Amino acid sequence: MEGKNVEGEMPRFAHPSILKVVEQKKRIKEKLSGIKHRIGVFSAKGGVGKTTTAVNIAFTLKSMGYRVGLLDADIDCPNICIFLGISEIKDAEYPLVPVEKDGVKVLSTALFVDDNKKPIIWRGPMIGKMVSEFLENSEWGDLDYLIIDMPPNTSDAPLSLIQLLDLDGFVLVTTPQHVAAVNTIRSGMMAKRLGVGLLGVIENMSDGENRGGIEVSEALKCDFLGAVKMDYRLSQMSDAGKVAVLEEIEIKEAYEEIVKKLI
Numbered sequence: 462m463e464g465k466n467v468e469g470e471m472p473r474f475a476h477p478s479i480l481k482v483v484e485q486k487k488r489i490k491e492k493l494s495g496i497k498h499r500i501g502v503f504s505a506k507g508g509v510g511k512t513t514t515a516v517n518i519a520f521t522l523k524s525m526g527y528r529v530g531l532l533d534a535d536i537d538c539p540n541i542c543i544f545l546g547i548s549e550i551k552d553a554e555y556p557l558v559p560v561e562k563d564g565v566k567v568l569s570t571a572l573f574v575d576d577n578k579k580p581i582i583w584r585g586p587m588i589g590k591m592v593s594e595f596l597e598n599s600e601w602g603d604l605d606y607l608i609i610d611m612p613p614n615t616s617d618a619p620l621s622l623i624q625l626l627d628l629d630g631f632v633l634v635t636t637p638q639h640v641a642a643v644n645t646i647r648s649g650m651m652a653k654r655l656g657v658g659l660l661g662v663i664e665n666m667s668d669g670e671n672r673g674g675i676e677v678s679e680a681l682k683c684d685f686l687g688a689v690k691m692d693y694r695l696s697q698m699s700d701a702g703k704v705a706v707l708e709e710i711e712i713k714e715a716y717e718e719i720v721k722k723l724i
């Protein structure tokens with residue numbers, strides 16, 4: 462098949478599947494054109510605090526006066542609504558309009574599922590399709606920052622998101638443990654290989670020594686943005702649907718320091 466010269470980058474003879482992605486990407490770019498900055502929060506490791514970090518960065522930016530959106534891109538295991546105490550269920554009609562929580566626009570597949578304990582079990586191609594449909598049909602309006610809570614691993618779901626979103630870069634999250642650092646380095650290397658910049662790494666659940674954060678920043682040659690201490694109040698608040706930076710001054714200050722470096 463003869464290819465169109467989309468965005469001036471494509472060879473004239475390209476595989477149809479590549480052209481499809483390029484065209485999808487173009488449509489998504491148009492759709493998200495009112496958003497100044499897109500920042501993904503990423504680690505290949507589950508449970509390190511990606512969602513916690515995404516939520517608290519988003520609300521810190523909001524408290525600094527920016528217009529902020531929060532995209533739950535963990536399409537099959539969405540958690541943002543639990544963290545924010547959002548129990549609303551919306552009709553899955555296009556366009557997908559975010560809900561607002563304390564002035565932050567929030568969009569998650571969980572908003573369109575009637576029982577959040579039901580598993581979503583999809584093969585890779587379905588995940589990719591869902592990601593692109595979700596992005597193509599979302600209606601964010603004008604924003605300064607869109608914070609994207611990424612799914613773990615280094616395969617289909619993050620790959621689709623990286624290909625489709627024109628990201629400013631990733632904030633990586635690790636914990637102090639070597640195993641978390643190794644898996645976070647994997648996600649950083651994936652990002653680099655796909656041409657996405659690294660904005661820096663945060664050590665979450667820190668004991669104050671920053672071993673994991675330093676291991677990641679040295680391996681990837683990216684900035685160490687700071688640490689958030691292991692603090693049981695963070696997990697209590699996320700279970701209660703409360704945002705830590707809106708409740709606890711110490712936690713607020715830790716995230717403010719990180720966000721100032723980030724922006």
Ligand SMILES: Nc1ncnc2c1ncn2[C@@H]1O[C@H](COP(=O)(O)OP(=O)(O)O)[C@@H](O)[C@H]1O
Binds near residue numbers: 511512697700
């Ligand atoms: N700094 C912290 N101190 C204590 N608990 C935390 C901290 N960060 C996250 N948690 C808790 O750890 C669990 C996993 O965090 P989560 O953000 O869901 O990780 P991920 O999105 O990477 O899977 C959640 O229950 C969360 O509340």
Ligand SMILES: [Mg+2]
Binds near residue numbers: 511535
């Ligand atoms: Mg998560």
